[in-house]
Amino acid sequence: MASPSSPDAAHGAALPIGAHERRFGALDHAALWFSLGVGLLVMQVGAALMPALSPRDALLAIGLGSLLGAGLLAWVGSLGARHGLSSSALIGAALGRSFALLPVGLNVLQLLGWTAFELVIMRDGSAALLQRVGLGGAWAAPVLTLLWGALLMALAAGSMVGLVRRFVSRFGLPLVVLSLAWLSWQFGSRLAEQGLAAWWHRPGTGEMSALQALDLVIAMPVSWLPLVADYARYGRSTRGTLSGIWLGYVVANLWCYALGVVVVATAPANADLLATMLLAQGGLIALGFILIDEVDNAYGDVHSGAVLAHYLTRSRWSIRRLGIVLAALATAAALALPIHSLEPFLLLLSSVFVPLFGVVLSQLAGGGLPAARAVRAGPALLWLAGIACFHLGGVFWPQWGSALPCLAFTLIGGWLLRLLPQGPRPSASAPGA
Numbered sequence: 001m002a003s004p005s006s007p008d009a010a011h012g013a014a015l016p017i018g019a020h021e022r023r024f025g026a027l028d029h030a031a032l033w034f035s036l037g038v039g040l041l042v043m044q045v046g047a048a049l050m051p052a053l054s055p056r057d058a059l060l061a062i063g064l065g066s067l068l069g070a071g072l073l074a075w076v077g078s079l080g081a082r083h084g085l086s087s088s089a090l091i092g093a094a095l096g097r098s099f100a101l102l103p104v105g106l107n108v109l110q111l112l113g114w115t116a117f118e119l120v121i122m123r124d125g126s127a128a129l130l131q132r133v134g135l136g137g138a139w140a141a142p143v144l145t146l147l148w149g150a151l152l153m154a155l156a157a158g159s160m161v162g163l164v165r166r167f168v169s170r171f172g173l174p175l176v177v178l179s180l181a182w183l184s185w186q187f188g189s190r191l192a193e194q195g196l197a198a199w200w201h202r203p204g205t206g207e208m209s210a211l212q213a214l215d216l217v218i219a220m221p222v223s224w225l226p227l228v229a230d231y232a233r234y235g236r237s238t239r240g241t242l243s244g245i246w247l248g249y250v251v252a253n254l255w256c257y258a259l260g261v262v263v264v265a266t267a268p269a270n271a272d273l274l275a276t277m278l279l280a281q282g283g284l285i286a287l288g289f290i291l292i293d294e295v296d297n298a299y300g301d302v303h304s305g306a307v308l309a310h311y312l313t314r315s316r317w318s319i320r321r322l323g324i325v326l327a328a329l330a331t332a333a334a335l336a337l338p339i340h341s342l343e344p345f346l347l348l349l350s351s352v353f354v355p356l357f358g359v360v361l362s363q364l365a366g367g368g369l370p371a372a373r374a375v376r377a378g379p380a381l382l383w384l385a386g387i388a389c390f391h392l393g394g395v396f397w398p399q400w401g402s403a404l405p406c407l408a409f410t411l412i413g414g415w416l417l418r419l420l421p422q423g424p425r426p427s428a429s430a431p432g433a
Contacts, residue, residue, distance in 0.1 A: 016084030017233045024234045029077070029244025031173045032231060035296050037252025038176050040121060040274065042220055046260025047273050049216070052208035055200050058261050061210055065217025066253040072407070073221045073228055074246035076357055079364050080229025081241035087229040087304065088311035091356065094363040095383065096375035103356050103383070104312050107226045110353075111305035115152075115330035116337065118298035122148045123334065125274065125291045132278055142335060148295070149331025155299050156306070156323030160231070176293045179286035180255055186280040187259070190266045199265055215401025217257060221249055222403060225357040227304040302327050354403050355386020355410045362414020378417045386410040 024032075049058040079090055088107075092100035126148070127140045191199060208216075228245065235241030260273065267276040277287055306323035317325075359379050363370060370376065389409045393402035 016089075018084070022081075022084070022234050022236045024231070024241070024244075025236055026240035026244035026247075029232070029235060029241055030248035033073075033245045033248035034252045035173060035176060035248075035293055036224065036300055037221075037249045038180065038256055038290065038293055039297055040125060040290065040294065042253065042256035043260035043263065044273055045216060045220065046257035047264035048260075049208070049213050049257075050261055050264050051202075051205050053204040053210065053213055054202060055261065055265070057204060057210050058213065059258060061213035062217050062254060062257040062261070065214045066221070066250050066257065068214075068404075069218040069221030070246050070249040070253060072218075072357075072361075073224055073249055074242045075361060075365070076225055077228040077232035077235075077245045078238050078242040079360070080232035081235035082238045083364075083369060084233050085229060086233055086307050086311065087226055088308045090229055090360055090364060092311070093369045093372070094360040094376070095380050096373045098374040099376070099380045101312060103352065104308050106352060108305055108308045108312060111226075111301045111308070112326060112330055112333070115298050115301040115305065115326065116333035118294060118301065119145060119148050119152070119330060119334040122291060122294050122298070125287065125294070128274055128278065129284060129288060129291070132284055145331060145334050148298075149327060149334065151295060152298050152302060152331070153324050153327040155295070156302050156327045157320055160303050175289045179289040180259065182282055182286050183277060183280065184255070184259055184262070186282070187262045187266050190280075191262055194266060209399045211399060211401050211404075215403050217253070218403050220253060220257075222354055222357075224249075224300075226308075226353045227300055230304045230307045231300075298330075302330070351390050351402070352383075352387050355390055355406050356383050358386060358407045358410025359383045359414050362411050362418065366418065378420070379414065382410060382413045382417065385413070 046058075046062065049061065053061065076087075076090075079085075080087065083090070083093075085093070088100065088104045091103055094100075095103070123141060123144045126144050127136060130136050130140055130144075232241050232245065235244075263273055263276055267273070274287070278284060280286075302323050303319070305326045306319045309322045309326065310317075310319050359382050363376075363379055386406055386409055390402045390406040393400065393405050397405065
């Protein structure tokens with residue numbers, strides 16, 4: 001168990017991190033969020049934009065969506081750095097400590113599900129790599145799931161700050177960058193040989209509007225909103241946290257989405273994205289490094305799930321011990337449940353966090369924290385109305401998407417709520433701002 005001086009174990013979820021324990025500079029944030037932004041799932045979603053959109057429209061949606069989504073992620077992260085608070089504590093400040101238990105509990109559930117989903121992605125990817133070298137078999141799925149799960153539990157038992165600063169920044173990041181660069185060169189050259197100009201002017205089939213594509217691109221950075229402050233609270237400065245998160249995630253999101261578009265443009269009809277990448281020269285090694293990097297996505301879910309569980313239960317267990325338990329539960333779920341068929345349910349849960357963080361931003365971005373209450377009725381009702389707005393968008397204005405209208409609704413609604421008379425607000429703490 002961690003000692004009381006350990007920066008990522010002493011405070012749990014509810015208390016702020018002291019200024020002397022903040023270890024992350026802008027480059028640490030950039031390395032972490034670049035690494036978290038890279039993933040096979042992101043490439044697959046990028047490939048899904050084609051052929052509904054033309055290449056120009058797809059890349060425009062990727063560029064704009066990455067800038068907006070990463071900006072929103074960095075904005076929430078800067079609140080965590082300003083106040084030294086975890087995501088769960090920020091939710092509690094915005095909605096009230098007692099009412100916050102509802103979204104925090106939902107978040108623990110979704111993070112458990114997404115951790116299991118990440119384990120399945122790693123299992124399937126590593127099984128494909130083994131099959132490529134002639135080592136596949138019926139034994140592969142359960143054995144690989146247990147191996148990845150054991151690695152995840154081992155990581156959960158360690159220091160989050162140490163993992164980011166020693167492994168992600170110094171070792172993982174260079175390997176991932178080299179892998180992405182190699183795959184980009186391979187498939188970019190292949191696309192140029194097939195005729196870059198003809199591909200660039202190819203029209204889309206029209207099944208998806210540009211705004212729906214923008215919504216899809218924004219969905220990836222937005223999916224990290226419930227987690228970002230759990231890491232950002234260790235930032236040495238508000239400004240460095242904001243710029244580091246934004247830069248790291250923008251580059252990763254742009255690169256992976258665009259790579260997915262380029263890969264699918266060069267793939268044979270009905271070919272699987274992963275199989276196509278494996279067939280590239282050096283694809284086996286490059287995908288192996290990206291697959292290893294996928295572990296930090298699962299670790300991110302586990303660590304934040306443990307922080308949330310600590311806030312939810314006020315447990316005497318450390319965040320590390322809770323993380324080990326959540327990793328074990330996710331491994332069992334990956335072994336026993338049809339995780340791919342549960343993806344729509346996980347996406348449904350995710351939809352509640354877009355309006356939630358619209359409310360959090362509108363309530364906390366103005367300076368100090370609101371006076372502590374068990375329930376803040378106005379923001380709580382606005383969050384519930386935002387969830388309705390998100391789902392009504394798919395019915396009544398599908399061409400506009402769901403995320404952007406919902407965010408606009410909750411941000412404007414929260415700003416109007418702040419114009420009403422409020423209780424005293426404590427002064428803000430902004431180290432290095």
